[in-house]
Amino acid sequence: MKRSRDRAASELFAALYPRLAGWCRRLVDDDETAHEIASEAFTRLWARWNRVEEPRGFLYVTAANLVRDHWRKLERERRAMRRATTEAAVNNAHAEQADPSVRLLVQSLPERLRTPILLHYYADMPIREVSVLTGRKEGTVKADLHAARELLRVHLRRSLDHTL
Numbered sequence: 001m002k003r004s005r006d007r008a009a010s011e012l013f014a015a016l017y018p019r020l021a022g023w024c025r026r027l028v029d030d031d032e033t034a035h036e037i038a039s040e041a042f043t044r045l046w047a048r049w050n051r052v053e054e055p056r057g058f059l060y061v062t063a064a065n066l067v068r069d070h071w072r073k074l075e076r077e078r079r080a081m082r083r084a085t086t087e088a089a090v091n092n093a094h095a096e097q098a099d100p101s102v103r104l105l106v107q108s109l110p111e112r113l114r115t116p117i118l119l120h121y122y123a124d125m126p127i128r129e130v131s132v133l134t135g136r137k138e139g140t141v142k143a144d145l146h147a148a149r150e151l152l153r154v155h156l157r158r159s160l161d162h163t164l
Contacts, residue, residue: 005049012055013042020059027067037066105155113148116141 017038025034041062045055052058106117119130120141127145131138 009046009049016056016059017042020063023060024063024067028070033070037063037070040066102152102156105152108155109148109151113144113151116144117148117152120145 020041021034021038024037025031028034028037041059044062045052045058048058049055106114109117115134116130116136119125119133120127125133127138127141130136131141134141136144
């Protein structure tokens with residue numbers, strides 16, 4: 001009994017799998033996903049082998065349901081991607097609105113103050129390295145950074161007061 005059942009299942013697989021996988025391939029446009037769906041349909045059939053009267057119909061209905069689930073998952077992913085892209089664009093727009101003013105303020109600093117700010121804060125270099133690169137003493141670099149921060153603070157506070 002088991003041997004004939006296994007043989008029948010094996011024959012059914014050989015006869016229907018290529019066609020089922022090809023049908024799924026046309027629906028999902030991806031070989032790997034198509035084979036996963038066809039394999040899952042057969043797995044579900046084997047789990048119910050004794051209770052299924054029409055295996056071919058069962059396979060196609062099951063595969064169709066799995067394809068539908070796959071399409072729904074893709075649509076959820078697309079919506080999430082659109083949402084994330086939209087949020088990123090909105091966040092970037094806010095950042096770009098704020099950033100140019102800071103960037104312009106940094107650019108407007110005298111070179112003596114601008115260079116240490118760019119190296120320390122934008123290039124993330126330690127004060128010692130900024131000192132070596134600029135040929136200034138560490139104390140001078142610290143003083144220049146302090147002076148630059150104070151100028152930026154005053155300009156930013158003034159621009160914030162105008163926007164409120």
